[in-house]
Amino acid sequence: MQKLTTREDLERMANTIRKDIISMLLTAGSGHSAGPLDLADIATALYFNVLNTSPKQKTDPDRDRLHISCGHTAPVWYATLARAGYFPVEELKTLRKLGTRLQGHVDRLTTPGIESSAASLGQGLGIACGAAYAGVIDGKTYQTYALLSDGEHDEGSIWEAVAFAGNYKLAHLTAIIDRNNIQIDGPTETVMRKESLKEKYEAFGWHVIEIDGHNMSEIIGACNEAKAIVEQPVCIIAHTIAGKGVDFMEYQYQWHGNPPNKDQAREALKQLRSLDNKIVPSDL
Amino acid sequence: MNKNAHLLASTLYKDVPMAATRDGYGIGVVEAGTEDERVVVLCADLTESTRSQQFSNAFPKRFIEMGVAEQNMAVVATGLALNGKIPFIATYAVFSPGRNWDQIRISACYNNVHIIFIGAHAGISVGPDGATHQAMEDIALTRTLPHMTVLVPCDSEEARKAVHAAKDAKGPVYIRLGRNATPKITSEKTPFTIGKAQIFKEGNDVAIIGAGPIIHSALVAARTLAEQGISCRVINMPSIKPIDADTIEQAARDCKAVVTVEEHQIMGGVGSAIAEVIAQTYPVPMEFIGMHNSFGESGTPEELLKKYRMDAPAIEEAVRKVFKRKKT
CATH class of the missing domain: 3.40.50.970 (Thiamin diphosphate (ThDP)-binding fold, Pyr/PP domains)
Structure with missing residues (x-):
């Protein structure tokens, strides 16, 4: 993995990944727009800075693990893995096509770099708990990450896993919640109240950090803080803007599960290209 | 045996x-x-x-x-x-x-x-x-x-x-x-391989195929039926999936009538798995011992197995019925 260490380089990579997402969704003709776009900064920070993993470490027992629970955000992970060298960027065009390695929802058996298959919501945190517990049994210190959506916190199974991690003080486990405030049927607090996520996690014995999920310094800083906490699991609530980077998608729950059409994609790519010019040299 | x-x-x-x-x-x-x-x-x-x-x-x-x-x-x-x-x-x-x-x-x-x-x-x-x-x-x-x-x-x-x-x-x-x-039915020496069924008792009139402790009732039923002149082949099929299609097909060919036994719903269970094989290889009359689209209830195991027709007498009756249906 090519490690990116300046804020500028990370922001440029995230913007490249957003453009990949739009192009992939246009070619696929179906798929999810909002979540993948708002996760581009977190995905970039993880694969280009935070995670101790790489295409060469796919079976390294000491690598860091990322378990994606919200499998529908597949486009952002595929684009990120391709840009990180797990498979050719060219392959992104095959998303959701017959015979592809890039299934509609993440599939570990077909896509290089995906640690666990997911789609039915509320399962990835438990898988990450198992991965972290295996590390405890083996005396390993790798970090296990779970990437969760806010919407899937409606699932009771998430809370079973939250209780488990708190009970067993899984200190090498970090959950990152994409708090974009939307789900399929509407705003998260309208569909089913989620708040206060912070107090709920704390009540189960977690340490909670709230960040701006589009700020590279905050994402990487929170992940470093999480590694330094050795007596309890850590939950990073990353506040994000659904559809981030494309003005007509931002904050709109209607873009949760829909792809752009040709005109919308052209406009989205134009906006994202213009963002490239606004990225200024800066450090983390 | x-x-x-x-x-x-x-x-x-x-x-x-x-x-x-x-x-x-x-x-x-x-x-x-x-x-x-x-x-x-x-x-x-x-x-x-x-x-x-x-x-x-x-x-x-x-x-x-x-x-x-x-x-x-x-x-x-x-x-x-x-x-x-x-x-x-x-x-x-x-x-x-x-x-x-x-x-x-x-x-x-x-x-x-x-x-x-x-x-x-x-x-x-x-x-x-x-x-x-x-x-x-x-x-x-x-x-x-x-x-x-x-x-x-x-x-x-x-x-x-x-x-x-x-x-x-x-x-x-x-x-x-x-x-x-x-x-207790089997010994340390009894073979066990995933994907394989075992013939517990030889016989050529009717095959009784199933899985679980109910196989013991099948053996008891087979003994009673032998006294009545019906020779049963009792096949224990612990591996439901993968299934031993060869042993099932051979039983259908040799006996030309099959009774399946299980402590499970008939729909989708052991009998269904056996029927899938028989229908595609060598169709013969079949009877199914198991639960017929109902919930159970409280009671002793013996009372329940009797009431819901999953005991040796129920198996005997199913064998006699399928034996009559055999094409001669």
């Missing part, structure tokens, strides 16, 4: 020795854990009842108490299996695969990880706890899942062997266990 099956001579004695299939699991999983330190056991607040207690005493670091959280148990096991562990997850079959089927489908089977699902207290012979605790649908739930292996041992010794075979298998495996002490 088929000598090659090495059955216990005592199995047809009046005071036949008894043990529960869950006890065979309890012994087997300690043996497996002793041989292989990758073995871990997860339990959802039923450690003693599922016979996981001895493992938890012997290997406390490799035993994980999950609390009453069967969904999380299946996904935590997935994370463990992805990292080189061989998890056995134990609870009642009504809860796993009953409550956590989605987790088994996506996290275990779609990921194709090696987890052994121990479904205890299956069948109507759970008894007084009643319908809520009598899993009658678990075989149907598990055998429809891609990658899944489904094993239904007939006695405690076969359950012990199934544990070892499951540990050495690949992918997800379901093992169905019963609560009550049931007759």
Whole structure:
């Protein structure tokens, strides 16, 4: 993995990944727009800075693990893995096509770099708990990450896993919640109240950090803080803007599960290209 | 009786020795854990009842108490299996695969990880706890899942062997266990291979094929029927998936009439799996012993097996019926 260490380089990579997402969704003709776009900064920070993993470490027992629970955000992970060298960027065009390695929802058996298959919501945190517990049994210190959506916190199974991690003080486990405030049927607090996520996690014995999920310094800083906490699991609530980077998608729950059409994609790519010019040299 | 099956001579004695299939699991999983330190056991607040207690005493670091959280148990096991562990997850079959089927489908089977699902207290012979605790649908739930292996041992010794075979298998495996002490049928020498059925008793008039402790009732029925001039072939089929299609087809060709036996819903269970093979290879008349689209209720195991027609007299009647239907 090519490690990116300046804020500028990370922001440029995230913007490249957003453009990949739009192009992939246009070619696929179906798929999810909002979540993948708002996760581009977190995905970039993880694969280009935070995670101790790489295409060469796919079976390294000491690598860091990322378990994606919200499998529908597949486009952002595929684009990120391709840009990180797990498979050719060219392959992104095959998303959701017959015979592809890039299934509609993440599939570990077909896509290089995906640690666990997911789609039915509320399962990835438990898988990450198992991965972290295996590390405890083996005396390993790798970090296990779970990437969760806010919407899937409606699932009771998430809370079973939250209780488990708190009970067993899984200190090498970090959950990152994409708090974009939307789900399929509407705003998260309208569909089913989620708040206060912070107090709920704390009540189960977690340490909670709230960040701006589009700020590279905050994402990487929170992940470093999480590694330094050795007596309890850590939950990073990353506040994000659904559809981030494309003005007509931002904050709109209607873009949760829909792809752009040709005109919308052209406009989205134009906006994202213009963002490239606004990225200024800066450090983390 | 088929000598090659090495059955216990005592199995047809009046005071036949008894043990529960869950006890065979309890012994087997300690043996497996002793041989292989990758073995871990997860339990959802039923450690003693599922016979996981001895493992938890012997290997406390490799035993994980999950609390009453069967969904999380299946996904935590997935994370463990992805990292080189061989998890056995134990609870009642009504809860796993009953409550956590989605987790088994996506996290275990779609990921194709090696987890052994121990479904205890299956069948109507759970008894007084009643319908809520009598899993009658678990075989149907598990055998429809891609990658899944489904094993239904007939006695405690076969359950012990199934544990070892499951540990050495690949992918997800379901093992169905019963609560009550049931007759010991097999010996240490009785062969057990995933994908293979065994002929327990030779015969050429009607084949009785099934799985689980009910196979003992099939042997008892076959003995009575022999006295009435009907020679039954009794086939024990502990591996529901993969299924031993060759042995089933041969039985259909030789006997030309089949009775299937199971303590499970007829729909989707052992009989259905056998019928799928027979319909595609050598169609013959069939009768099905099992639950006919109903819940169970409280009662003693014997009362329930009699009322719901899953005892030896019910099997005898089914054999006589299918024998009459045979094309001569």
